[in-house]
Amino acid sequence: MPTQKDPLSGIENPLALDQQVCFGLAVAARSVIGLYRPLLEPMGLTHPQYLVMLALWEEEPLRVSELGRKVQLDPGTLSPLLKRLEAQGYIRRERNKLDERSLAVVLTDRGRALRDDAEKIPPAIVERLDMSVDELMELHRRLLEVIAAATR
Amino acid sequence: MPTQKDPLSGIENPLALDQQVCFGLAVAARSVIGLYRPLLEPMGLTHPQYLVMLALWEEEPLRVSELGRKVQLDPGTLSPLLKRLEAQGYIRRERNKLDERSLAVVLTDRGRALRDDAEKIPPAIVERLDMSVDELMELHRRLLEVIAAATR
DNA sequence: GGCGAACTGTTTGTGCACCAACTATTGGTA
DNA sequence: TACCAATAGTTGGTGCACAAACAGTTCGCC
Numbered sequence: 001m002p003t004q005k006d007p008l009s010g011i012e013n014p015l016a017l018d019q020q021v022c023f024g025l026a027v028a029a030r031s032v033i034g035l036y037r038p039l040l041e042p043m044g045l046t047h048p049q050y051l052v053m054l055a056l057w058e059e060e061p062l063r064v065s066e067l068g069r070k071v072q073l074d075p076g077t078l079s080p081l082l083k084r085l086e087a088q089g090y091i092r093r094e095r096n097k098l099d100e101r102s103l104a105v106v107l108t109d110r111g112r113a114l115r116d117d118a119e120k121i122p123p124a125i126v127e128r129l130d131m132s133v134d135e136l137m138e139l140h141r142r143l144l145e146v147i148a149a150a151t152r
Numbered sequence: 153m154p155t156q157k158d159p160l161s162g163i164e165n166p167l168a169l170d171q172q173v174c175f176g177l178a179v180a181a182r183s184v185i186g187l188y189r190p191l192l193e194p195m196g197l198t199h200p201q202y203l204v205m206l207a208l209w210e211e212e213p214l215r216v217s218e219l220g221r222k223v224q225l226d227p228g229t230l231s232p233l234l235k236r237l238e239a240q241g242y243i244r245r246e247r248n249k250l251d252e253r254s255l256a257v258v259l260t261d262r263g264r265a266l267r268d269d270a271e272k273i274p275p276a277i278v279e280r281l282d283m284s285v286d287e288l289m290e291l292h293r294r295l296l297e298v299i300a301a302a303t304r
Numbered sequence: 305g306g307c308g309a310a311c312t313g314t315t316t317g318t319g320c321a322c323c324a325a326c327t328a329t330t331g332g333t334a
Numbered sequence: 335t336a337c338c339a340a341t342a343g344t345t346g347g348t349g350c351a352c353a354a355a356c357a358g359t360t361c362g363c364c
Contacts, residue, residue: 007285014274017206024295029181031302054169072179101312101359122166129301133159139294143176149281150183253329253342
């Protein structure tokens with residue numbers, strides 16, 4: 001009979017691929033992000049770059065470390081990503097005079113202007129998914145729970 | 153007032169980073185998969201490789217295309233991944249005599265034996281997450297919904 | 305003032321993930 | 335039979351994700 005020590009004892013095959021939450025997460029993330037691709041591609045953005053732009057449209061300037069905290073990317077990922085955004089002309093990276101170590105990331109006019117195009121994206125995604133906003137918010141709530149659980 | 157055509161009209165800022173479901177999915181997937189890393193690393197597996205092994209422990213042999221359907225990876229991703237698994241000695245890839253195009257992926261004894269170690273992983277993850285199995289199953293159910301929505 | 309630890313971001317290496325172009329094989333059909 | 339289209343997997347290019355090593359700057363502290 002099930003015991004407290006073995007929460008999986010009621011499950012027939014714990015190694016079954018199609019009931020791994022990690023697999024569901026990986027596939028769901030890729031599937032949903034894939035929906036953004038055709039929308040972002042005309043803007044010249046990848047999905048992680050889009051997330052960085054979202055962060056900057058909210059607050060600016062941001063140091064690389066702050067940006068990394070916001071979008072949950074480590075500096076090794078962010079550093080080349082930001083260079084690509086700078087090459088696109090959406091951001092500038094400028095050294096802080098007071099602390100030459102840190103880099104302030106700011107939007108260019110082009111980067112700021114891009115926000116108008118971006119506003120079309122969330123409704124387009126919701127429409128494409130054809131799920132109720134309530135359902136999406138409920139999923140989101142549960143995602144935050146599992147993120148909290150995984151990172152504590 | 154809200155209309156049917158604009159399901160997001162009740163939301164203050166549709167571009168707010170921290171309420172993007174795509175962002176939640178990306179972070180959740182990375183966080184959870186990150187929990188597997190220390191468990192898989194001693195086995196010499198990455199997480200996608202682990203998923204491939206799960207598929208093979210269920211059914212074998214599998215052609216590359218079948219494997220791709222199961223683990224939802226395209227052949228361009230799978231091809232080098234399988235070579236690495238073969239280099240590790242966990243699988244073999246053998247040409248089908250009847251159809252020289254297709255490649256049958258089979259487990260080696262070493263690959264089959266690895267399953268015993270793998271059995272420790274799901275309970276370890278559930279314990280580490282410290283979430284109820286019910287809650288995880290509910291999340292999983294919702295993930296399957298969004299996958300279905302995104303891929304139809 | 306000078307030394308060492310802490311901090312900020314960069315670089316390098318490995319491995320996914322996706323796409324497009326490619327090779328080889330097979331199967332249908334004229 | 336000879337060709338053409340479809341199929342199966344490989345390769346190369348770009349970009350993310352992560353880890354480890356690195357370089358420059360700042361700060362505490364003697």
